[in-house]
Amino acid sequence: MTKYKGGNGLALAERLKESRINKGFTQGDVADHLQISRQSISKWENGNSYPDLDNLVKLSNYYEISIDELLKENQDLKKRIEENEIKIEDSYRKLDFIRGSSDKDEGLILLILSFVSFLIAPFGLVVAPIVIKRNKKTNTLYKLLYLSCVCCILFNLFIGYGVLSDIFGWGTTTVEYLG
Numbered sequence: 284m285t286k287y288k289g290g291n292g293l294a295l296a297e298r299l300k301e302s303r304i305n306k307g308f309t310q311g312d313v314a315d316h317l318q319i320s321r322q323s324i325s326k327w328e329n330g331n332s333y334p335d336l337d338n339l340v341k342l343s344n345y346y347e348i349s350i351d352e353l354l355k356e357n358q359d360l361k362k363r364i365e366e367n368e369i370k371i372e373d374s375y376r377k378l379d380f381i382r383g384s385s386d387k388d389e390g391l392i393l394l395i396l397s398f399v400s401f402l403i404a405p406f407g408l409v410v411a412p413i414v415i416k417r418n419k420k421t422n423t424l425y426k427l428l429y430l431s432c433v434c435c436i437l438f439n440l441f442i443g444y445g446v447l448s449d450i451f452g453w454g455t456t457t458v459e460y461l462g
Contacts (some may be wrong), residue, residue, distance in 0.1 A: 296327060298355075305346075317338055328344070396414055408438035408439045411432040
């Protein structure tokens with residue numbers, strides 16, 4: 284069984300034993316004072332179990348040592364646990380950002396939408412800016428989406444110009460025949 288070593292190298296079990304020996308008490312003396320079995324004291328000092336709060340208070344008074352001194356390593360452990368929890372939470376936050384947190388990866392759907400907008404000329408001029416706005420860095424196809432949307436807009440502008448030039452006769456010469 285591995286025991287956590289605290290600030291000055293003593294685990295709770297070792298602190299209890301050291302405090303008892305410093306006062307010159309036997310395990311039997313402490314057991315009689317607390318009105319419990321000597322085996323319970325032995326288990327506490329071996330780290331196999333821990334005293335409850337009432338007995339901890341009684342031990343503190345009997346050994347004339349503060350509870351804080353007895354539990355000091357547990358406070359150090361608690362501080363380390365809190366620091367680790369903060370690190371773990373920060374790591375999860377970073378991982379969520381990389382994965383896109385709770386947002387779904389819309390990359391494939393947006394890419395399909397941008398390719399469909401190539402087929403319907405005026406539709407692409409409306410859809411492509413929406414797809415660009417909806418695109419996020421967390422999407423797997425982030426850069427490809429921008430490229431396809433820009434191409435879609437340019438293609439739709441080209442097709443739109445062609446349709447308008449046919450309607451209005453831009454860029455054509457008209458020949459009049461005199462008859």
